[in-house]
Amino acid sequence: MPATVVIGTQWGDEGKGKIVDILAADVDIVVRFHGGNNAGHTVVVKGEKTILNLIPAGVLHPGRICMMGPGLVIDPEVLTGEINTLRARGYLASDAWLRISEQAHLIMPYHRAIDRARERLRGAGKIGTTGRGIGPAYEDKMARTGIRVGDLFDETGFREALGRSVREKNGYLQAILGEAPLSFDDIYASYTGYRDLLRPFVSDTGAELRAALATGGRVLLEGAHGTMLDVDHGTYPFVTSSSVVAGAAAAGAGLPPHAIGRVIGIAKAYTTRVGGGPFPTELTDALGERLRADGDEYGSTTGRPRRCGWFDAVVVRQAVVLSGVDSLALTKLDVLTGIDPLRVCVAYELGGRRLVSPPTTGTAWERLTPVYEDLPGWREPLSRARALGDLPVNARRYVERLVALVGARVALLSIGAQREQTIRLD
Numbered sequence: 422m423p424a425t426v427v428i429g430t431q432w433g434d435e436g437k438g439k440i441v442d443i444l445a446a447d448v449d450i451v452v453r454f455h456g457g458n459n460a461g462h463t464v465v466v467k468g469e470k471t472i473l474n475l476i477p478a479g480v481l482h483p484g485r486i487c488m489m490g491p492g493l494v495i496d497p498e499v500l501t502g503e504i505n506t507l508r509a510r511g512y513l514a515s516d517a518w519l520r521i522s523e524q525a526h527l528i529m530p531y532h533r534a535i536d537r538a539r540e541r542l543r544g545a546g547k548i549g550t551t552g553r554g555i556g557p558a559y560e561d562k563m564a565r566t567g568i569r570v571g572d573l574f575d576e577t578g579f580r581e582a583l584g585r586s587v588r589e590k591n592g593y594l595q596a597i598l599g600e601a602p603l604s605f606d607d608i609y610a611s612y613t614g615y616r617d618l619l620r621p622f623v624s625d626t627g628a629e630l631r632a633a634l635a636t637g638g639r640v641l642l643e644g645a646h647g648t649m650l651d652v653d654h655g656t657y658p659f660v661t662s663s664s665v666v667a668g669a670a671a672a673g674a675g676l677p678p679h680a681i682g683r684v685i686g687i688a689k690a691y692t693t694r695v696g697g698g699p700f701p702t703e704l705t706d707a708l709g710e711r712l713r714a715d716g717d718e719y720g721s722t723t724g725r726p727r728r729c730g731w732f733d734a735v736v737v738r739q740a741v742v743l744s745g746v747d748s749l750a751l752t753k754l755d756v757l758t759g760i761d762p763l764r765v766c767v768a769y770e771l772g773g774r775r776l777v778s779p780p781t782t783g784t785a786w787e788r789l790t791p792v793y794e795d796l797p798g799w800r801e802p803l804s805r806a807r808a809l810g811d812l813p814v815n816a817r818r819y820v821e822r823l824v825a826l827v828g829a830r831v832a833l834l835s836i837g838a839q840r841e842q843t844i845r846l847d
Contacts, residue, residue, distance in 0.1 A: 423682020492673025549696020627675020
């Protein structure tokens with residue numbers, strides 16, 4: 422059976438955690454294929470909130486195998502803490518339920534130090550990085566100087582690679598960034614301490630995944646960011662450090678492209694963004710504050726308040742095209758209750774031209790203006806709806822209009838944080 426990919430279609434925080442958790446009930450393996458602990462997925466089950474930064478959201482279903490693919494960058498301190506927290510709550514009862522790619526790269530203390538120092542030196546031009554070393558770790562990966570999970574288990578090789586990296590990074594930290602040097606001995610001691618903790622989980626996950634698919638295994642590939650944060654296709658340089666579109670899922674998980682059979686895009690019924698960068702439909706008034714409060718729009722990983730604005734059909738339509746999205750899961754429709762009219766961005770204007778797809782340069786993003794279409798709102802609460810017919814007429818019309826604008830049907834509608842507050846249309 423071909424694998425299914427779940428991706429975000431906006432600037433992240435679309436509600437991928439909840440949707441992956443729901444879909445995980447019907448699969449055998451859930452694979453995270455990119456990113457690091459700069460992403461956070463929030464899942465609410467029976468009123469209890471779980472925030473996951475690295476382990477796939479399928480972990481709340483006993484017996485599901487959660488894989489961390491070779492496309493990830495992993496901070497072992499964060500990962501071991503997450504494992505211990507989940508186990509204390511009764512999850513991950515078996516070592517076999519968590520698999521970590523030996524090819525995934527490690528985030529090191531010098532990556533975090535470089536990330537924070539660079540952001541500090543940018544001043545007003547800050548990108549909005551989480552400061553967790555994700556970008557510098559990917560830099561080392563591409564420079565072929567990175568240290569991978571499997572290297573931890575090669576005593577001599579790990580010591581030599583770490584020594585080279587610490588010498589190089591300390592020179593950069595001191596001479597260029599004005600930071601204090603880091604201790605090789607401290608890093609070596611802490612990272613060798615992770616060996617026994619991680620050993621039961623580390624394997625060639627790509628081989629295991631391919632074998633599972635060959636014998637009929639049901640696989641879900643979990644994206645960690647939104648399309649407009651993609652390093653190639655997003656609002657560069659205000660992007661993440663990995664490729665987040667569906668095309669990256671095969672490489673990041675260790676699968677051939679033909680193994681992917683379906684792509685599900687997650688879209689919020691409005692738009693949010695964390696950190697700096699373009700956001701054409703942003704609301705900086707009381708309505709934006711209302712969306713933030715009613716939608717609990719604060720970063721799962723950082724706690725930072727999210728910028729809020731109207732639904733941007735240009736952005737989602739681009740994500741649908743880039744990833745070949747078959748169907749959408751539309752989240753947080755309930756948050757729009759009581760707002761009338763509702764505005765939807767249907768195009769951009771730039772220098773007298775009408776754009777129906779995003780621009781490709783930063784200067785163009787800064788100069789464009791959104792073109793809006795107004796739709797009637799509704800006042801009836803949605804949280805108890807369990808079928809499309811239970812929704813107010815204007816709520817259904819809103820969904821129908823979004824479908825027409827972005828070019829993909831809606832398969833799931835989320836009208837609350839709980840698992841059961843979901844309407845399945847497909």
